[in-house]
Amino acid sequence: MIPELSVEHLGDALGVGTATPRLSWKIAADPGWRQASYELEVDRGSGATRHLVHSDEQVLVPWPAEPLSSRERATVRVRVSAPDGDPSAWSAPLTVEAGLLDPLDWTATGIQPPWHEDHSDDDRRPPLFRHGFELDSDPRRARLYLTAHGLTEIEINGRRVGDDILAPGWTVYQDRLRTIVHDVTDHLVAGENAIGAWMADGWWRGRYGFDGGTLNIYGTDIALLAQLEVELEDGSVRVIGTNTDWVAHPSPIVKSSLYTGETFDAELVPDGWTQPGFDDSAWQAAKVAEFAPGTFVAPEGPPVRCTEELRPVDVRRTERGSVVLDFGQNFSGRLRVRAAAGVGERLVLRHAEVLQDGELYTRTLRDATSVDEYRGSTGSIDWEPRFTIHGFRYAEIEGYDGPLDRLDVVGRVYHSDMRRTGWLTTSHEGLNRLHENIRWSLRSNFVDIPMDCPQRDERLGWTGDIQVFTPTASFLYDCSGLLSSWLRDLSAEQKRFGTVPWYVPVIPGAPMWTPIQPAAVWGDAAVLTPWALWERFADRELLARQYPSAASWVDQVTRLAGPSRLWNTGMQLGDWLDPNAPPDDPALAVTDPYLVATAYFAWSAEKLADTAAALGHQADAERYHRLHLEIADAFTAEWGGDDRPLDDPTQTSLALAIAFGLLRDPARRAEAGDTLARLVREGGHRVGAGFAGVNLLSDALTATGHVETAFALLLEHGSPSWLSMVDKGATTIWERWDSLLDDLTVNPGNMTSFNHYALGSVADWMHRVIGGIEATAPGYRTVRIAPRPGPLGCASARFESAYGAITSDWTVVDGAFSLSVHLPTGVTGTVELPDGSAVAVGPGEHAFRTSVEAVPGVA
Structure with missing residues (x-):
């Protein structure tokens, strides 16, 4: 029996925003076993401390040790004991690392592009930011802390950092602005390095809302705040933060909007701009931008990620020469297009939820035109927009005249990457x-x-x-x-x-x-x-x-x-x-x-x-x-x-x-x-x-x-x-x-x-x-299992609670109702059968069988 440990509601314990993160664990134990105490071991690198608590709680229990300081790492393990039993084996170690918990931890200076912009213009071109630097040795550990007024994606030495999109997300920015933490240790090398940032308007200043939307909701300027902290082999720490040594350049993303889509001009890409050795002498020095570190907060939930890819279930060419794709599913996301040949100088991607008379029906989008455009192709393409997202089932591609069997298009499904339960x-x-x-x-x-x-x-x-x-x-x-x-x-x-x-x-x-x-x-x-x-x-x-x-x-x-x-x-x-x-x-x-x-x-x-x-x-x-x-x-x-x-x-x-x-x-x-x-x-x-x-x-x-x-x-x-x-x-x-x-x-x-x-x-x-699964105490600590078959022949339900999986599977065959129930360790409940009887149950597997009145239309 080995407990499974987690922290807060997070899948990743890097950069937690509290000095005292709460801990939870699941236990796979024999039926009849119950927890009477738990012991938490916290190792902060200078020796472990152990904390024995006599309690049957195992969900969001308090941090047992001294509060973490900014950047501090601690390795945590837990073991549990029954009233009269020996302790279990220790859980696998979980490393918890605090983010920057104090506004004074931020030494970087916010930056924005130096050129003048027309803030009443929807088609403002976002900037790129870049900085080159050297490291005396390979890094032992490196963390990138960042936030933005707008949206950002980072590359280091030509490699994308992380797989999240639309960062830092949408909050009430004047009160709460999220900061993101990435482990970038394996992105860096001894010698020359380079870091670059893609930017876009997002919710910060992009047109958003109905009836034409509103521009500059939170501000007029895109800005970046990034702080790269590198621990070198000798134990010294190098901090590379945004400041006026960074340089800016107009982006090949000519325009980007969450509603209207994104336009990308491949001929405007500065080749190798996030690689070491790139000549950025023609770029302009970034200008200082103001941030309010007192509003900074850590994420409480998962970021937006691609969680699935959908292939078209139908592809056809129209009389106009465009290609219409049906993904068989309405979803939120965007297209990734790959083609070895056949792409013209302008590829246009349109999106819609439904078709009418074989055509994309876009009236219901209102002012969110949802059009992505790729310019300057050389006949081949491998492209996906960065800073927009659409709701669609159907897509139309204009500007591709190659064979359809060589067109590789997938629908990339994007949403907050929550754990299914x-x-x-x-x-x-x-x-x-x-x-x-x-x-x-x-x-x-x-x-x-x-x-x-x-x-x-x-x-x-x-x-x-x-x-x-x-x-x-x-x-x-x-x-x-x-x-x-x-x-x-x-x-x-x-x-x-x-x-x-x-x-x-x-x-x-x-x-x-x-x-x-x-x-x-x-x-x-x-x-x-x-x-x-x-x-x-x-x-x-x-x-x-x-x-x-x-x-x-x-x-x-x-x-x-x-x-x-x-x-x-x-x-x-x-x-x-x-x-x-x-x-x-x-x-x-x-x-x-x-x-x-x-x-x-x-x-x-x-x-x-x-x-x-x-x-x-x-x-x-x-x-x-x-x-x-x-x-x-x-x-x-x-x-x-x-x-x-x-x-x-x-x-x-x-x-x-x-x-x-x-x-x-x-x-x-x-x-x-x-x-x-x-x-x-x-x-x-x-x-x-x-x-x-x-x-x-x-x-x-x-x-x-x-x-x-x-x-x-x-x-x-x-x-x-x-x-x-x-x-x-x-x-x-x-x-x-x-x-x-x-x-x-x-x-x-x-x-x-x-x-x-x-x-x-x-x-x-x-x-x-x-399904028959109902909580009768917070967190499903106690449950009621009471499925009602009605005219159905069977059903299977499962809920992955904080304690483990709760399942209810039943069938009706020839008037006999059969029910199988599983409760995890830490959960008890009552099973109520269709004949009116009720049975108290504890952790483990349980099977029941009773008669049920025949219901017309049993499937």
């Missing part, structure tokens, strides 16, 4: 495709922040979208680090604007159809997203850090609602994109927006009470729980009726009332469930909810004894429904239920995307009810 497969192929569509939409939109879409002129961190989707996202992937970072930005913007904005980061002064103001569902992300992450990952530090933000939101809504406890003022988005709303007004849902606002007010108050209790703030917990009860009573008095649970019931109003505990009378709650089931049946089992209710429908039906109706809703093929998207060829989740109309033409609305994750929030219900 959740799986679900069933006997229903349509559901399996739906689940994959949800997963692909998550991947496409988790690009440094949780975006709404990857293709059009938007790509913003909408708070309501991620609020409803966090339970699904945090099962499928370990998104804890990414969302932890984003929640810091939410708190910063909340303080700046006095409320939770509708999207984070905010684009100051961006043309928009509403000012920043409180809105239910969206603002509730301040409470509900940290709570969902607490349930998945048991990160108490994150929960405590976000508590002031969560409390501030609920307190603000309490003031807006006043003594009535009804939030019935101000603009609300309500049940956004309700399929029954007018196509040109997605906020005009059939459910009263103030009902939605008051319901979410009640739910956030209750979850804030739970948060306070988890943190030990008992007085707050009691106060916010009383507030929840007061809101629930006000809700029932305002919208309840004598002859039915709610006046003018809708799928969303009933789902909210049931799922959020607003009907305190059990009889009224049961009646609401019956009414909801009747509405769903009368509607042909088609979805009648938008963003505010779609994640709650199936749970509300299941909780009130109508699981068969929940399955019928999920398995319906008529539009609007989840499977109607699948039937129309979707490979991701759409923004609108009818983004593609029944005649397979694109919805004519201005707001039509084929890659939004919010309507995929139903996967959380699928994981818990079909």
Whole structure:
């Protein structure tokens, strides 16, 4: 038995941003074994210290030794013991290295290009930066610390450093600017060396946002701050930092935009410019640029990387001579093109999510034209853009006249490189495709922040979208680090604007159809997203850090609602994109927006009470729980009726009332469930909810004894429904239920995307009810395994928790239900079978068999 050790939520322990990083480990032990104590060994190079702790905790435990200092390395091992047993073997050593923890550690000077630029021009040409230097010996160790105003990629001695893109990512730059650390030991040699930086506008100053976008959001000048620290063989340290000794030159990237794409001129490349010995005498000395080291932060989650390559499933040449490619999958990324011959002087790459009449349909991209261009070819090419990203399934290439079988094009899939943690497969192929569509939409939109879409002129961190989707996202992937970072930005913007904005980061002064103001569902992300992450990952530090933000939101809504406890003022988005709303007004849902606002007010108050209790703030917990009860009573008095649970019931109003505990009378709650089931049946089992209710429908039906109706809703093929998207060829989740109309033409609305994750929030219900895996304590320390077969013949679910893999596999054959369950060491739970029996289980393998009533349509 050898524990498997990790640090924080990071896959890489290089450059951690805290002096006291938390540690976690998994244990593969015999059933019945339990941890009673652990011992951590910390070796800082001058001798190891050991720290014995009597505890069964193994997730995010405190750093046991003295805090790390900047740049300090420590090797950590752990071993564990049962109450009366000998200690386990030591884990493999894990090396943890701190980044630059103090702003004074930065001695480099920021640099920017020396030439004048027209800051109102979209087509500003970004700079290259270069510096040559010598080392007296081969390096023993070398670290490159860097950040940028804009985006950067570094080369040393002609070799790319790292494999991340869009660095340093997008944060609320005026408060938080990420610094990146690379181990560049094997890039350097004794003697001459050279370092060069590619740059681009990115989010810093590139045009971004809708309605034409906004230029210079955070500043007008691209700038670089880099500090290369080299420990030589004799133990001395050489620091090579950006300063005015570095030189600049206009880039062969003629223009680069996250929306419009990138133009690269191969004839403008200074050959060998990142190699030693390059003649840079014609380059200009860089100019000093100001950075604010007090805003510097380390990454909390993984960078954006290429995680997969897709080959076209279809390639054809059009009558115009262009080449159209279908990758068979909508995704976020870009093309890499290789061709030995046949490339003209101008190669143009266009991108789109869908085809209409055999042509790329780009109207839905709005102002994000998504065109990449390569100039100056000699007939062959091996090229991929650097600083842009597109959402697409189809691509068109103009300027290539060679044979198609010699054209080598791949779709490079880019997103934050999160570790996958959740799986679900069933006997229903349509559901399996739906689940994959949800997963692909998550991947496409988790690009440094949780975006709404990857293709059009938007790509913003909408708070309501991620609020409803966090339970699904945090099962499928370990998104804890990414969302932890984003929640810091939410708190910063909340303080700046006095409320939770509708999207984070905010684009100051961006043309928009509403000012920043409180809105239910969206603002509730301040409470509900940290709570969902607490349930998945048991990160108490994150929960405590976000508590002031969560409390501030609920307190603000309490003031807006006043003594009535009804939030019935101000603009609300309500049940956004309700399929029954007018196509040109997605906020005009059939459910009263103030009902939605008051319901979410009640739910956030209750979850804030739970948060306070988890943190030990008992007085707050009691106060916010009383507030929840007061809101629930006000809700029932305002919208309840004598002859039915709610006046003018809708799928969303009933789902909210049931799922959020607003009907305190059990009889009224049961009646609401019956009414909801009747509405769903009368509607042909088609979805009648938008963003505010779609994640709650199936749970509300299941909780009130109508699981068969929940399955019928999920398995319906008529539009609007989840499977109607699948039937129309979707490979991701759409923004609108009818983004593609029944005649397979694109919805004519201005707001039509084929890659939004919010309507995929139903996967959380699928994981818990079909797969049967549900956490009953934070981090899945205890679980409930209670699969409901419905009309399905089998299903298999797996969640890779912080403790290890939790699995649930079941089949129904000839009326016999068979279930296999695996729990890892450290996890206990209860298995609930379809016959109503329940069994307590611990770590290990468990098998169950019982009869189940025959259900029509078993697959």
